[in-house]
Amino acid sequence: MNSGEVKKIRDRFLKELEGSKSPSERKKICKRYIEEELSSVFCCLKDLSGENKAKVGKAANELRQMINEKMKESKESEETKEEWLDVTLPGKQPSFGGVHPLAKLQERCEEIFAKMGFISVEGPEMENEWYNFDALNFTPDHPVRDMQDTLFIKQKDREKLEAKDKLLMRTHTSPVQVRYMEKNEPPLRIIVLGRVFRNETTDSSHDINFHQLEGLMVGESISVANFRSVISFFFKELFEDSVEVRLRPSFFPFTEPSFEVDVSCTICNKKGCSVCQKTGWLEVVGAGMVHPNVLKSAGVDTERFNGFAFGVGLDRIAMVAQEIDSIRLFYSGDLRFLKQF
Ligand SMILES: [Zn+2]
Incomplete structure (x- = not known):
């Protein structure tokens, strides 16, 4: 494992993200990369040594930060979409009851x-x-x-x-x-x-x-x-x-x-x-x-x-x-x- 391989993961991630159609799909991609790809990189770290370990560690941390940010953005745009309200629609007429x-x-x-x-x-x-x-x-x-x-x-x-x-x-x-x-x-x-x-x-x-x-x-x-x-x-x-x-x-x-x-x-x-x-x-x-x-x-x-x-x-x-x-x-x-x- 070297920092070049981490870069490849990063490129793959960005490409997949670009091809996604909705915020919820983007959120799923981010989650998958953190749970699968990144965690296997962090797992390998303990077997590496010296300068290489430092480089891979740094690259992996940067990638994690980036994925987290993308995930936050997707979450926000998903919420705004759900709460979006068409204020130009006509209102509902409330019907009032009375005491018999x-x-x-x-x-x-x-x-x-x-x-x-x-x-x-x-x-x-x-x-x-x-x-x-x-x-x-x-x-x-x-x-x-x-x-x-x-x-x-x-x-x-x-x-x-x-x-x-x-x-x-x-x-x-x-x-x-x-x-x-x-x-x-x-x-x-x-x-x-x-x-x-x-x-x-x-x-x-x-x-x-x-x-x-x-x-x-x-x-x-x-x-x-x-x-x-x-x-x-x-x-x-x-x-x-x-x-x-x-x-x-x-x-x-x-x-x-x-x-x-x-x-x-x-x-x-x-x-x-x-x-x-x-x-x-x-x-x-x-x-x-x-x-x-x-x-x-x-x-x-x-x-x-x-x-x-x-x-x-x-x-x-x-x-x-x-x-x-x-x-x-x-x-x-x-x-x-x-x-x-
Ligand atoms: Zn009478």
């Missing part, structure tokens, strides 16, 4: 009830028959259990299962009352906001799913007057208006006594319009004093505690508040509708 009108309403409900000390809790959308019906004092032959109204989950040998194992899509948010009371001691104030399901034919005011606001207050000596004040405060805050609230007797399996709550029509101000069907009032809430059987199902001492519960159809409230004429619009995913909020 129902989600907005749910948030507002939470805010209002938080002012009265109610906390918001959740429960499963797929329930079992015990929580959805039995625990809420529905008799085994209650018509709601019928296939017409409830979406049952297909299960093998369903008839043989216990009520707690028979699955369905919850028909109301009330099962969460029992679930919460099982784990928490009164006094308690909760609201439940969520989706519920019914096996219904869809039309402008019915869909297979809709949203409910459920409220529950349990404590010592809770009265209908307490309920009236809570629900009146809620609607006055929600409609930012002097709405009137009235209670009418009704029947629900899980409350006794039960009432329907009407609020004065915010659109016509009690004069009568198509939304309130000329009555001046909107039926929006089902409510009542919690039936002792429901409290017992959840293990609450009925000698000491009582309470009230109510359910509000949120879709209906949102329709009235925003003057929307079909419930189906909420679930259609139509941007022309959603962009208005």
